[in-house]
Amino acid sequence: MRIDLVSPGTGELTYEIRNIVNVAEKLQKYGVKINWENIGDPIVKGEVIPGWMKEIVANAAADDATWGYCHTRGVLETREFICDMTNRRGGAQITPEDIIFFNGLGDAIAKIYGCLRPEARVLMPSPSYTTHTLGEIGHAHAAPALFRLKPEENWYPDLDDLRNHIKYNPNICAIMIINPDNPTGMVYTEKTLREIVAVAKEHNLFIIADEVYTNIVYNGETAVPISDVIGDVPAISLRGISKEFPWPGSRCGWIEVYNGHDDPQFQKYVNLILTSKMNEVCSTTLPQTVIPAIMQHPGYAGYLAERIASYEKMSNITYDFLKEVPQLQVNRTNGAFYMAVAFKAGLLTNRQSIPIANSEVRDLVNGLVNQPGVSPDKRFVYHILAATGICVVPLSSFSTPLQGFRVTLLEKDENECRRIYSTLAEKISEYLAS
Secondary structure (H helix, E strand, C coil), rough: CCCCCHHHCHCCCCCCCHHHHHHHHHHHHCCCCCCEECCCCCCCCCCCCCCCHHHHHHHHHHHHHCCCCCCCCCCHHHHHHHHHHHHHCCCCCCEEEEEEEEECCHHHHHHHHHHHCCCHHHHHHHHHHHHHHHHHHHHHHCCCCEEEHHHHHHCCCHHHHHHHHHCCCCCCCEEECCCCCCCCCCCCCCHHHHHHHHHHHCCCCCCEEEEECCCCCCCCCCCCCCCHHHCCEEEEEEEECCCCCCCHHHHHHHHHCCCCCCCCHHHHHHHHHHHHCCCCCCEEECCCCHHHHHHHCCHHHHHHHHHHHHHHHHHHHHHHHCCCCCECCCCCCCCCCCEEEECCCCCCCCCCCCCCCCCHHHHHHHHHHHHCCCCHHHHHHHHHHHHHCCCCEEEEHHCCCEEEEECCCCCCCHHHHHHHHHHHHHHHHHHCCC
16 A cells, blocks of 8 residues: 555554464364363353343344434433442442443443543553453554553552552553453452552542453452442443343443543543444444343342352362462462463473374464464464364463463363363473473
């Protein structure tokens, strides 16, 4: 083309959670059976949606009103229902005007970062979920600003590192957290959240809290919503039904804005987010419509509790196998349905490999991992995929210098979970010894 079409560096951005699917699908053609441990889709892993929930959706689909546009902010009755749930907790109080629905949180994330001026930066955890970092990088056309999560301390945030980034980077306008966290499964303590809010207040920042997993917590932990501790600091909470119902194909999420009218600049920013949504008229009506009926159904609480118990069990099985590999830093996950595992420093190299019986598969993987710039953990992940069919994601793809991998905890069959992670633990030792 006569001019460059994208900003320097942005054309090389990748979404490895999905990118590895392309490789796995090629391996399937060579007879490799894939265990999909790369993406947080409970449906792919065999989650069966209860009949009562399908009936609610079917009845709503039979109503002609669900086929039309809704208010740009979202279905009023649903926003009133969400307000009531939030306000009953006794923290920050909101009205239906403080809620905006989106076509999934990916849509919300794109608009949250896209509506900031390029010089305004959002400080993010490292490792961090790819959609957030890509959204922030895309708006700023620069490397992300990151504070460290500590694998040696259950992935809790390094608050000194957070404070230093804010102190020495005057362009930081907000702090982003994911609670419970993706990719680590860490759950923020109330004390830590209050400290982060205090830092935001001191430096006149706002907070972005991705809380899509807020009701998926186990091992005795509790996720404290940011609304409970935010005080008078401006904030945006991101929520949705893709993980909780679960209905990822609905592409239905929303933001809740706290203290949205207390700062003129923040109010102007939120209005711009709303205006950008107006360009699309609204988000999909049907999924919004059924939220109150599903959440108030007598079977909902028990169904969610059953799923959470399954994640807890798979979390502990996964942890018990991987903790026995001395070269790994492994923490028990307490929320969401992911586990991030880091290799101890310096153990991964660009020379290690693992036997791959099928010569065509071996040639394909060698062609991928021997390209310039392939990180050691991506090399590891592709070898494991080819040798075992276990599809995980390299940890370095989550904006961290740490080398490792992320897995999901969505397997429904306990025996299969044991097989997958006993195999993975065995092959890790074999790979490192090569």
